[in-house]
Structure formats: structure tokens, C-alpha cells
Amino acid sequence: MFFFCLFLSRTQQHDTTNTKILGSPKRGIRNLFGGEHNMSKAQLSSQIVNTFSSILSKEKKNIVFLLFYETYRSHLSVFLPIIPLLKKKYNLILATQQQKQDALEKSVHYAFTIPWRVQNQQGQYDFIDVHVDGIDLIITPDQVSYNQGKVDRTFLSKTAKRLYLPHSLIEAVGATDTIDYIAVPSKIAMEKYQKILKGKKVRLLEMGYPKFDESLKNYKTQKKPSNTIAYTPTLRYQQDFVHINKIGGVESMLLEWLLNNTSHKIIYRAHPLCVQNQHTFYQILKVKFAQQKRIIFDEDSSNTHINQADVFLSDCSTSAFSFSLTTLKPSILFAPASLKFNNTIIQTATQTQLIPVAKNLLELKIHLESLYKHDTQDSFKQFREDNIYHIANSLEVFCQQIDSIIKGVSQ
Numbered sequence: 001m002f003f004f005c006l007f008l009s010r011t012q013q014h015d016t017t018n019t020k021i022l023g024s025p026k027r028g029i030r031n032l033f034g035g036e037h038n039m040s041k042a043q044l045s046s047q048i049v050n051t052f053s054s055i056l057s058k059e060k061k062n063i064v065f066l067l068f069y070e071t072y073r074s075h076l077s078v079f080l081p082i083i084p085l086l087k088k089k090y091n092l093i094l095a096t097q098q099q100k101q102d103a104l105e106k107s108v109h110y111a112f113t114i115p116w117r118v119q120n121q122q123g124q125y126d127f128i129d130v131h132v133d134g135i136d137l138i139i140t141p142d143q144v145s146y147n148q149g150k151v152d153r154t155f156l157s158k159t160a161k162r163l164y165l166p167h168s169l170i171e172a173v174g175a176t177d178t179i180d181y182i183a184v185p186s187k188i189a190m191e192k193y194q195k196i197l198k199g200k201k202v203r204l205l206e207m208g209y210p211k212f213d214e215s216l217k218n219y220k221t222q223k224k225p226s227n228t229i230a231y232t233p234t235l236r237y238q239q240d241f242v243h244i245n246k247i248g249g250v251e252s253m254l255l256e257w258l259l260n261n262t263s264h265k266i267i268y269r270a271h272p273l274c275v276q277n278q279h280t281f282y283q284i285l286k287v288k289f290a291q292q293k294r295i296i297f298d299e300d301s302s303n304t305h306i307n308q309a310d311v312f313l314s315d316c317s318t319s320a321f322s323f324s325l326t327t328l329k330p331s332i333l334f335a336p337a338s339l340k341f342n343n344t345i346i347q348t349a350t351q352t353q354l355i356p357v358a359k360n361l362l363e364l365k366i367h368l369e370s371l372y373k374h375d376t377q378d379s380f381k382q383f384r385e386d387n388i389y390h391i392a393n394s395l396e397v398f399c400q401q402i403d404s405i406i407k408g409v410s411q
Contacts, residue, residue: 041118045130048114052156055110056134057091061406063137064156065108067096068116071272072141072167074301076104078210082395083107086402095156116144116155127151135160137405141167149178161405168318169209169325169388171344177202181405183398185209186387188348205401208394215326216392219307229264230298230309231255234317235271251285254334259294261365267305269298311371316343320355325384328377332367333357354383 056062063086065076073096079086080103086092087109094104094111105111117125127147135157143164144151153162162179166172169185172192177200184190184204193204233251258266268289274282289295298305303326306312312323312331320331335346335357349355354376358364390397 041126041128044115044118045128048128048130048156049132051112051114052093052132053134055091055093056132058134060089060091061136062091062093062134063139063402063406064093064095064135064160066138066140066142066156067094068140068142068144068151069273070096070098070276072165073100073104075141075165075167075211076139077102078214079395079398080104080107082399085399089403090406116151117146127155129154130156131158132156133159137161137163137402139163139165139402141165143174143176143178145176149176152176152178161408163402163405169212169322170348171318172196173318181205181401183207183401184389185212186389188352188387192344206389207397207401208390209388210394210398212322212326212388213392213394215303215307215322218302218304219326222308225310226308227264228267228309229258229262229311229313230267230269230306230323231258231313232269232306232317232319233271233315235273251281252288255285255289255295257361259292262368264294264310266295267298267309268295269306272301275299311368316345318345320345320349324355324376324380325388328380330371330376331355332364334364336360352383354379 065079067073067076076094083092084107087107092108092110094108095114096105096111097113097115099105099113115128117127119125125146127150129150131154138156138160140162141164143149161181163181163183164174164179165183166174166185166189168189170188172189172195174182175193175196177197179202181203182193182205184193184206185208190204190206197204231254255266255268258264268285270279270282273279286297296305303323306323307327309323310329312320312329314320314331314333315335316333320333323329324331333346333349333355335343336359346357349357356367358367384391
């Protein structure tokens with residue numbers, strides 16, 4: 001007997017009544033692997049094949065937008081402006097993990113949730129090995145890397161071409177040969193992909209970064225400073241109670257330090273998975289700082305609030321570059337030597353000299369105090385123009401590249 005993925009609504013377990021949260025739903029949604037399913041794995045696979053077979057077109061080529069997780073759903077939503085054009089030529093299907101009844105689901109021909117793994121009574125995962133004839137192209141912003149990449153390579157189809165949409169503007173994320181094409185956003189990312197994938201058959205396409213274009217289009221230059229710091233750490237994985245306490249302690253310490261050593265308001269933006277899965281340390285932080293008027297917890301999936309900050313503070317998130325290259329405002333990476341950060345973002349920041357790296361609180365204080373002494377706008381603008389492909393034109397390029405990929409499928 002197997003369990004499949006249920007998306008259940010549940011109320012907050014902690015009292016965060018006074019916590020200021022941006023973009024938060026009234027009831028939190030959590031991804032739970034529970035609820036007994038009365039179908040065997042073979043029956044579930046058969047249902048997936050039958051469902052897809054009933055909606056695949058024989059007249060048009062079939063494109064599936066696939067989400068293994070909901071984390072990077074917004075990377076598909078940016079395609080909304082070109083969906084009507086693509087729908088005229090192709091049969092578009094959205095396969096996701098959570099029904100949201102949003103504009104993305106309503107824009108395609110078909111949209112439904114689909115499990116890609118099941119969990120048995122011993123708590124172990126088993127992956128659904130299913131092939132559907134007739135899928136021509138699978139586009140995804142996710143990679144799961146399970147079974148030595150077999151899930152990424154074969155789920156839903158063993159023959160369809162696969163296009164991967166990276167979630168980083170400058171890093172070579174998802175650099176594996178389990179996919180056929182990578183939509184490379186920038187020259188600096190291209191160099192890293194070429195080095196990692198040397199000798200592999202993956203095609204690297206200069207396609208730009210639609211999410212960056214969207215952010216750039218929506219950003220409105222501020223006439224005066226907002227006296228706000230955006231603190232956006234990378235994903236903190238939960239392992240055990242000791243680890244949870246350590247993470248919560250570090251985050252709490254830094255927030256308290258910012259309160260005591262600056263006069264800024266602080267927008268705390270946790271990684272989307274921390275919010276989506278209601279990570280314990282994140283809930284603890286919201287409770288602890290619920291009465292602190294200067295701290296706002298931002299759970300909005302857009303960058304509307306973040307981009308209004310005067311400075312972006314992170315540990316090693318690629319979002320620091322996205323922020324500075326969008327707003328032309330400074331970012332700082334706080335990477336204490338004791339935590340042994342060897343992330344490539346730290347290396348990139350050091351090499352480009354665009355974003356300072358603070359190894360301790362004293363260095364962080366020095367960088368914060370010197371923010372307004374140096375004008376970095378020209379440096380960010382030049383880096384942006386020199387590196388990012390097809391600025392403000394990436395969606396048109398995507399249409400052209402998708403047409404080319406499909407034509408290759410036809411040959």
C-alpha cells in the first residue's frame with residue numbers, strides 16, 4: 001500500500017497574531033505526505049498514462065510545463081505574456097504538485113496535479129517510473145536528482161526533449177546531463193556551465209532571464225531612501241532539534257544585532273520552502289519578533305517589497321545579484337568564516353568586486369556604514385549590460401528557441 005502527495009490546509013501552530021507578514025494567506029498550506037491511497041504504484045502509473053493520453057493532441061506538438069516542487073512556480077508564471085502565442089501552435093499542459101487556480105493554470109489548455117513519487121508505510125519513497133507516448137517537450141524549473149538523475153531524465157517520457165530553466169541569474173545551477181537544453185541567463189553563467197559540462201551533449205542556449213526582465217520592468221526607482229534592510233538568507237535545511245536550535249540562534253542573533261546597530265526597518269525574507277513547509281525555526285522567529293515593529297516578515301512571492309529596500313543582506317543567495325542588478329542598489333553577503341562558506345556565490349562576489357563579503361559582525365558594520373559613501377550604480381549597470389542575455393527581450397527569444405527545439409523534435 002502506498003501513500004501519495006496530499007496538499008492539506010492547516011492553521012498556524014504558533015501564535016503570530018502580531019507578526020507583520022506580507023503576502024501571507026489566512027491559512028498556511030503545507031505539503032504533507034500522508035493520507036492512504038487505495039491504488040498500487042502500477043495502478044497509479046496506469047492512471048497517469050491514461051490521463052495524459054486523453055489530452056495529448058495529434059494535430060499539434062505537445063509541451064508539458066512540469067513542476068516537481070512549487071518553489072519555483074513563479075519561474076513559469078513569467079511566461080504568461082507569451083502563453084497565448086504558444087497556445088496557437090502547441091498543446092500546452094501544466095503538471096504541478098498543488099492546485100492554486102491561478103492565472104498560470106487558467107492560461108494553458110490543461111492543468112492538473114500529478115505525483116512523481118509515493119511513500120510506503122515504512123516512510124521510504126518510491127519513484128513513479130512512467131512513460132507517456134506523444135510528449136514532445138518538457139519544460140521545468142526543477143531538478144530532483146534522485147536515482148542518479150533518472151527521475152529528471154525519464155519521468156513522464158523517455159523520449160521527450162527537456163528544457164531546464166535555472167533559478168539563478170549568474171550561477172550554473174542544475175548543471176547535469178540529465179536534460180537536453182539549459183536556458184542560460186547570462187555570460188558569466190555560460191562560462192560556468194561550459195566548464196562543468198565540458199564534453200557533455202547538453203545544449204546551452206543564450207536565452208536570458210524572463211524573471212529578471214519582469215522584475216526590471218516592475219521596479220520603480222525611489223526618490224528617497226526607505227531606511228530599510230532586506231535580509232534574505234538561503235535555504236536552511238531542518239535535520240534535528242539541535243540543528244533547528246542552531247539555525248534559529250544564528251538568525252535570531254543577526255536580527256537582534258541589526259536592531260541594535262542600525263536604525264533601519266528590516267524585511268526578513270525566508271526561502272520559499274521555509275514558508276511553504278512551515279519550518280520550525282522560521283515559526284520560532286515569527287513568534288519571537290512578533291512585537292518588534294521594525295521587523296516585517298515578507299512571504300510575498302514577488303520582489304515588490306524587497307526591491308524597495310536600500311540594501312540587500314544575505315549569506316550566499318544569488319538573489320543578492322538579482323537585487324543589485326535590478327535596482328542598482330548595494331548588497332552585502334554576511335558569511336562568517338566559522339561557518340565555512342565555500343559557496344560559489346561568495347567566490348563570484350569576490351572576483352567581480354561588485355558585492356562586499358563580511359566575514360564577521362565588525363566587517364558587516366563597516367560595510368553598512370559605508371553604503372552611501374560610494375556610488376555603485378554605474379558598476380552594476382555596466383555589469384548588467386555586459387553579462388545578461390537579451391534584457392527586456394527574453395520572452396521573444398524563448399518563443400524562438402522553443403520553435404527551434406520543436407522543429408528539431410520533428411526531424
